[in-house]
Amino acid sequence: MKAWHLTSRPQGLPTIDNFALRDLPDTPLDKDQLRVRNLWLSVDPYMRGRMNDAKSYAASFQLDQPMTGGAIGKVLESRMEGFAPGDLVLHMGGWREGGVIGLDMMPNKLPTALLDAGLPPQTFLHNMGLTGGTAWIGLLRVAAAKPGDTVFVSASAGAVGSAVVQIAKAREMTVIGSAGGAEKCAWVTELGADAAIDYKAAPVLPQLAAALERLGKPGIDVYFDNVGGEHLDAAFATANDFARFAICGMIDVYNDAKPQEMKYLIRTIPARIRMEGFIYTDQFIDCMEEFYADMSGLIASGAVTIRETVHEGIEAAPEAFLGLFSGENIGKMLVRV
């Protein structure tokens, strides 16, 4: 089976030349190992940070080693207690067709009751997994958003952002989303957002201010940041007193450590804004049961849906990953192996 390896560290936006698809050795199984055939791979913006040789919350990819990431696989052979051939597992041995995975790849059997109820397995890579969990934790726990709040969310046509929009609407909040382009904005409105602004068409702040005025809202109570830069500054400019900012991601600077001009940062003082950066894995275990119960209910009722942008075949993984930075995806970017 083949796996993508990082062969050089990207400077700025990665290119296909930073990656190579190579055969993995076909080794026999040891105790506590599974042989899997991957069905779905996740590509995620945080993987860009793992391509640098810098200490961060997620370990750097080692050069010329198989890359890792979220994946859904089918067990072909098992020497791990609790797993049998045919089981579907969520694990971290992504960026590859499959192969041998151990406990370090954190395999978890997908809940059969939910699969039997019709939930597609790849849902555990988005709404029932990393991106839905990040949306839920960031909105409800970090920002402590509540019914009646006005919420602004950037990259709102992406995987995390679209889940934020829908969770917020299900809890009776007013939601303004931003996204790049008319098609994405139309989808964000379809999801229930009260307004959607196209940050590629005009500057963010005047559009956000106009949307608030149209909705009869004095400002925002919550900002869910996926982008940083101009979006974050517009959120500072329009924040109500005691607004809460959940700092989830800053994709605008992942490929380019450009300075971020924050003209309105000073409003954190008079408006008493509380900002908190958060990492999904720090908080997930603690709220896992509540998240699964709530999110599966929202999905079952149709309150939370998803669109998937799917690239076909292991060869397409780097291209899918790079598409995240040009905004090629609507909803969750996935690779079907």
Ligand code: NDP
């Ligand atoms: P998305 O599905 O949102 O895909 C990325 C989107 O970002 C693109 O579709 C694009 O949409 C937008 N984008 C790309 N470049 C820019 C830019 N320069 N300015 C504005 N928008 C841009 O990805 P995810 O939902 O997986 O992730 C969203 C954010 O959440 C990321 O910042 C990610 O790092 C973060 N994250 C954080 C986690 C945590 O634990 N803190 C966990 C998971 C994700 P458009 O066409 O609208 O520009």
